Amino acid sequence: xxxxxxxxxxxxxxxxxxxxxxxxxxxxxxxxxxxxxxxxxxxxxxxxxxxxxxxxxxxxxxxxxxxxxxxxxxxxxxxxxxxxxxxxxxxxxxxxxxxxxxxxxxxxxxxxxxxxxxxxxxxxxxxxxxxxxxxxxxxxxxxxxxxxxxxxxxxxxxxxxxxxxxxxxxxxxxxxxxxxxxxxxxxxxxxxxxxxxxxxxxxxxxxxxxxxxxxxxxxxxxxxxxxxxxxxxxxxxxxxxxxxxxxxxxxxxxxxxxxxxxxxxxxxxxxxxxxxxxxxxxxxxxxxxxxxxxxxxxxxxxxxxxxxxxxxxxxxxxxxxxxxxxxxxxxxxxxxxxxxxxxxxxxxxxxxxxxxxxxxxxxxxxxxxxxxxxxxxxxxxxxxxxxxxxxxxxxxxxx
Amino acid sequence: xxxxxxxxxxxxxxxxxxxxxxxxxxxxxxxxxxxxxxxxxxxxxxxxxxxxxxxxxxxxxxxxxxxxxxxxxxxxxxxxxxxxxxxxxxxxxxxxxxxxxxxxxxxxxxxxxxxxxxxxxxxxxxxxxxxxxxxxxxxxxxxxxxxxxxxxxxxxxxxxxxxxxxxxxxxxxxxxxxxxxxxxxxxxxxxxxxxxxxxxxxxxxxxxxxxxxxxxxxxxxxxxxxxxxxxxxxxxxxxxxxxxxxxxxxxxxxxxxxxxxxxxxxxxxxxxxxxxxxxxxxxxxxxxxxxxxxxxxxxxxxxxxxxxxxxxxxxxxxxxxxxxxxxxxxxxxxxxxxxxxxxxxxxxxxxxxxxxxxxxxxxxxxxxxxxxxxxxxxxxxxxxxxxxxxxxxxxxxxx
Numbered sequence: 112x113x114x115x116x117x118x119x120x121x122x123x124x125x126x127x128x129x130x131x132x133x134x135x136x137x138x139x140x141x142x143x144x145x146x147x148x149x150x151x152x153x154x155x156x157x158x159x160x161x162x163x164x165x166x167x168x169x170x171x172x173x174x175x176x177x178x179x180x181x182x183x184x185x186x187x188x189x190x191x192x193x194x195x196x197x198x199x200x201x202x203x204x205x206x207x208x209x210x211x212x213x214x215x216x217x218x219x220x221x222x223x224x225x226x227x228x229x230x231x232x233x234x235x236x237x238x239x240x241x242x243x244x245x246x247x248x249x250x251x252x253x254x255x256x257x258x259x260x261x262x263x264x265x266x267x268x269x270x271x272x273x274x275x276x277x278x279x280x281x282x283x284x285x286x287x288x289x290x291x292x293x294x295x296x297x298x299x300x301x302x303x304x305x306x307x308x309x310x311x312x313x314x315x316x317x318x319x320x321x322x323x324x325x326x327x328x329x330x331x332x333x334x335x336x337x338x339x340x341x342x343x344x345x346x347x348x349x350x351x352x353x354x355x356x357x358x359x360x361x362x363x364x365x366x367x368x369x370x371x372x373x374x375x376x377x378x379x380x381x382x383x384x385x386x387x388x389x390x391x392x393x394x395x396x397x398x399x400x401x402x403x404x405x406x407x408x409x410x411x412x413x414x415x416x417x418x419x420x421x422x423x424x425x426x427x428x429x430x431x432x433x434x435x436x437x438x439x440x441x442x443x444x445x446x447x448x449x450x451x452x453x454x455x456x457x458x459x460x461x462x463x464x465x466x467x468x469x470x471x472x473x474x475x476x477x478x479x480x481x482x483x484x485x486x487x488x489x490x491x492x493x494x495x496x497x498x499x500x501x502x503x504x505x506x507x508x509x510x
Numbered sequence: 511x512x513x514x515x516x517x518x519x520x521x522x523x524x525x526x527x528x529x530x531x532x533x534x535x536x537x538x539x540x541x542x543x544x545x546x547x548x549x550x551x552x553x554x555x556x557x558x559x560x561x562x563x564x565x566x567x568x569x570x571x572x573x574x575x576x577x578x579x580x581x582x583x584x585x586x587x588x589x590x591x592x593x594x595x596x597x598x599x600x601x602x603x604x605x606x607x608x609x610x611x612x613x614x615x616x617x618x619x620x621x622x623x624x625x626x627x628x629x630x631x632x633x634x635x636x637x638x639x640x641x642x643x644x645x646x647x648x649x650x651x652x653x654x655x656x657x658x659x660x661x662x663x664x665x666x667x668x669x670x671x672x673x674x675x676x677x678x679x680x681x682x683x684x685x686x687x688x689x690x691x692x693x694x695x696x697x698x699x700x701x702x703x704x705x706x707x708x709x710x711x712x713x714x715x716x717x718x719x720x721x722x723x724x725x726x727x728x729x730x731x732x733x734x735x736x737x738x739x740x741x742x743x744x745x746x747x748x749x750x751x752x753x754x755x756x757x758x759x760x761x762x763x764x765x766x767x768x769x770x771x772x773x774x775x776x777x778x779x780x781x782x783x784x785x786x787x788x789x790x791x792x793x794x795x796x797x798x799x800x801x802x803x804x805x806x807x808x809x810x811x812x813x814x815x816x817x818x819x820x821x822x823x824x825x826x827x828x829x830x831x832x833x834x835x836x837x838x839x840x841x842x843x844x845x846x847x848x849x850x851x852x853x854x855x856x857x858x859x860x861x862x863x864x865x866x867x868x869x870x871x872x873x874x875x876x877x878x879x880x881x882x883x884x885x886x887x888x889x890x891x892x893x894x895x896x897x898x899x900x901x902x903x904x905x906x907x908x909x
Contacts, residue, residue: 357805406756407823410812413805424806431827 116142118484119312119322121294121336122329123148125156125265125473126462128272129187130326131288133477134484135276136190142320143276144290144312149269151330155354155434157383157391158268158470160184161260163230164205164372165467166221170442172494174228177468180475184263187474196274199267201386205260205370206240207232208251210418214374215252222255232257246366248421262370262383265470292316296337297325297459306340306451309458313337324484326460328476330437333445333463340449340456342503347445347464349435351401353408354393357426364388366422375415382416382423389429392416404433439464445497446476448483450504460484461497515541517883518711518721520693520735521728522547524555524664524872525861527671528586529725530687532876533883534675535589541719542675543689543711548668550729554753554833556782556790557667557869559583560659562629563604563771564866565620571893572842573627576867579874583662586873595673598666600785604659604769605639606631607650609817613773614651621654631656645765647820661769661782664869691715695736696724696858705739705850708857712736723883725859727875729836732844732862739848739855741902746844746863748834750800752807753792756825763787765821774814781815781822788828791815803832838863844896845875847882849903859883860896 116139120131123145131141159165162177188198209215222232233256240254241247247254276288293315301307311321327333334345359366365384372381383391395408409431416423439445445464448455460483462476479492498504515538519530522544530540558564561576587597608614621631632655639653640646646653675687692714700706710720726732733744758765764783771780782790794807808830815822838844844863847854859882861875878891897903 355805358802360800401759401826403757403826403828405823406754406812406825406827407816409827410809410816410823413809414813417806417809424804424809426805427800427802428805428808428830429802431830 114321114323115311116140116320116322118142118324118326119144119320120326120328121145121312122327122332123273123289124151124153124328124330125269125470126465126476127326127328128269128276129473129477130328130462130480131276132272133481137481139484141276141288142290142322143288144292144294144314144320145329146291146293148273148289149266152434152436152469153265153269155352155432156265156470157354157381157393158199158263158265159205159260159370159381159383160263160471161205161257162471163225163232163257164207164260165471166225166228166230168224171228173443173468175491176475176495177471180472181259183474183478184261187477191271191275194275194278196271197267198271199264200261201263202261203369203384205257205372206244207255207257208240208247208371208373208419209253210250210373210375211252213377217377218253218255218374231259244367244369244371246420246422247371248417248419250418260370263470264385290314290318290320292318294329294336297339299338305338306456309456324458324460326462326480328462330463331435333461340451340459340504342501343449343498344501345445345463345497346440346500347437348398349400350438350466351397351399351433351435352394353397353405353412353431353433354391355409355412355428356430356432357390357392357423358429359388359390359426363422363425366390366420366426371419373415373419375418378411378415380412380415380419382420390426392423402433402435404431436466436469437464438466440500442466444468444472444476444495446479446495447492447497449498513720513722514710515539515719515721517541517723517725518543518719519725519727520711521726521731522672522688523550523552523727523729524668524869525864525875526725526727527668527675528872528876529727529861529879530675531671532880536880538883540675540687541689541721542687543691543693543713543719544728545690545692547672547688548665551833551835551868552664552668554751554831555664555869556753556780556792557598557662557664558604558659558769558780558782559662559870560604560656561870562624562631562656563606563659564870565624565627565629567623569841570627572867574890575874575894576870579871580658580660582873582877583660586876590670590674593674593677595670596666597670598663599660600662601660602768602783604656604771605643606654606656607639607646607770607772607818608652609649609772609774610651612776616776617652617654617773643766643768643770645819645821646770647816647818649817659769662869663784689713689717689719691717693728693735696738698737704737705855708855723857723859725861725879727861729862730834732860739850739858739903741900742848742897743900744844744862744896745839745899746836747797748799749837749865750796750798750832750834751793752796752804752811752830752832753790754808754811754827755829755831756789756791756822757828758787758789758825762821762824765789765819765825770818772814772818774817777810777814779811779814779818781819789825791822801832801834803830835865835868836863837865839899841865843867843871843875843894845878845894846891846896848897
């Protein structure tokens, strides 16, 4: 049967779009399937490219990937800039501040962890940091600078990747590169065997898309698609976050020049200044299952942000958004091929479970997917294998 | 010249719609002019019908009108109900609570004022009030009940009045009863004399609407319309407010059965429970000129509401809205005819400046306008005359 495209990517969030764009640049024809591109976690994300300040305890295994992906960003966005498409990338630095003595201690401990991994966190005097950011509050207990942690505006990047994909015109799908429909099920070479080669995607609207490779990059939706290889468990859980977009009135601009991440009485909060004079304020983490904006979450964000930057009270509330991030048991992505007997299910790649790191990890995910499509793999990626929570599959592949 | 309607009402907020409806029920043909009906202060308003709990110092002159209007509500909405149109009226009672000792003292003082005006405010024990409203917080200092203060949902009422006006089909305007355009100027019998009889309204789109009576009920917009009688000063100022719509998750319903008004460390806050399981949380008063939702305002509302009802943190933030209310120097409306020499400008009635009381005062404003159109007046209304801040006009009318 004729193919509609070399690669079908399910999900047009940052990760899916980045994979599609990388594949298109490698000369493959691409179709992306999403009923509403860029409307999921990408729509909410603050877009901090912050491998160092995002380094959490128990996530040290991820550091290699996050650092590599941050390093890939300039070359990832360069072709967008060359095509005259905005990427939303800004090499603003990051300040990390603490509110009280306990926050100072917690950040000092974290700094030890960061230094153990060889990453530079520059302690700053409070007077010095106020010279840089005069709007910081009077009650801070400590400050440090992480120059290498930058930002990107995920909405601009998602729009830019879509424009680039449309412009590259590599898609041979029925409606160009984008199919605005929901992926319902994987299609297999042997329809009676869900572990046989994947040959395409069946859409909710009834259409079938035939492709040489199918990449599942649809976040939490990946676990719900039909026709997944037998025995594959995708333990994705929704971790909701509330995030605010605030407009800075002209007399207060610029409110900040660097991204400010704070720990306020033990709770993390950050303020990311955008080029358009807005500030992104986030982010709560809730596992209460509610997809709606939490009143308590908004209260907490505004309360803690005012400790860092009192003038937050003078800003305009432009938007309050809640979205779910796809969490995994070890907070690492589900990225790669799926075991089937002694080999892998041909034609299927998973790229989901990016949790808080989707925007940061998009270039690395795109690179890894391209290499996998080219038949190359790296034992280092095994820790992200999407079948690592599926004992029966792993057993089978060892037999 | 032929008339398009007996009455042209400029402004389709609650006040303008109520006036139009009352005129239509009195058998007059009516045209209402508004580019976006119900989108101003009406869209934000919580709709408390609370003459007693809204009684403020220095606003005692208004009490007669607010009480009369509250008493008019049942007969005002009865024809809507009869026509099968929802009014959003709910005879829920009101609880007034204080947070700390100073709030208790302030509310006790206010109660003396209310009792001086013969209005019943029933003190309640805290145990008793918690029996009625188990979600109230543990830190309250006092509580009292005002059974006669009810509520209406202004959005439902505005939609209901529009449906009723459309159904009554009394309009003879070019596009039925509603013209979705902006009123640009008053038209006069003598175009060279802005104090001559008003004969209609010129619209921004170029159309002219001829009417026997023109009612300016367009809030802050009234002061900006062209062709106002010479010497008429309309000292309207925007008093902005931030207001939140919160959804109550099913396990927490009902969050409240009564409207709860509180004083929390000197700041007023209220929670109005709606029939659809939402709660309206308001309201700040800002004169900072910003039409946008204030981050500091939202913070203050959520903070203080949680003192009254801690479970507010568990609610979903459905909507954050800011609107301007038209304030006047004495907080009373500009309601009636305008002096011109020894008489009044024929064909012109003003109905604006309702500040916090627009929804409550709509039935009274409608009644007064109808009586004025019928040639009747009441010396008691003189205190609301729209020319009371225009010394030159008052002087002339005394000559």
